[in-house]
Amino acid sequence: MIFKLKCPCCNKKGCLKYHKSYDRHLTYYINNQLIDTTIGIATCVCTNCMNNNAKQKYHALLPDFILPFIMNSYYKIINII
Numbered sequence: 800m801i802f803k804l805k806c807p808c809c810n811k812k813g814c815l816k817y818h819k820s821y822d823r824h825l826t827y828y829i830n831n832q833l834i835d836t837t838i839g840i841a842t843c844v845c846t847n848c849m850n851n852n853a854k855q856k857y858h859a860l861l862p863d864f865i866l867p868f869i870m871n872s873y874y875k876i877i878n879i880i
């Protein structure tokens with residue numbers, strides 16, 4: 800599946816490879832209960848950007864309910880608003 804994704808920097812398909820994963824803190828609501836947990840986030844490296852010595856070669860593969868650089872899930876933010 801990772802081979803079907805486009806690199807967000809160079810827009811080339813088929814050049815992303817799994818790099819490593821890291822733990823990310825996340826809070827969200829389910830049934831009006833606040834859940835505070837940690838989930839694993841996979842990161843990939845773009846071989847095209849690596850060969851062209853681009854600034855950003857590594858990318859996090861975030862699920863759609865997680866916003867970059869924000870601890871709260873998308874659904875928790877909508878619930879607060």
Ligand SMILES: [Zn+2]
Pocket residue numbers: 806807808809810811814845846847848849
């Ligand atoms: Zn790239």
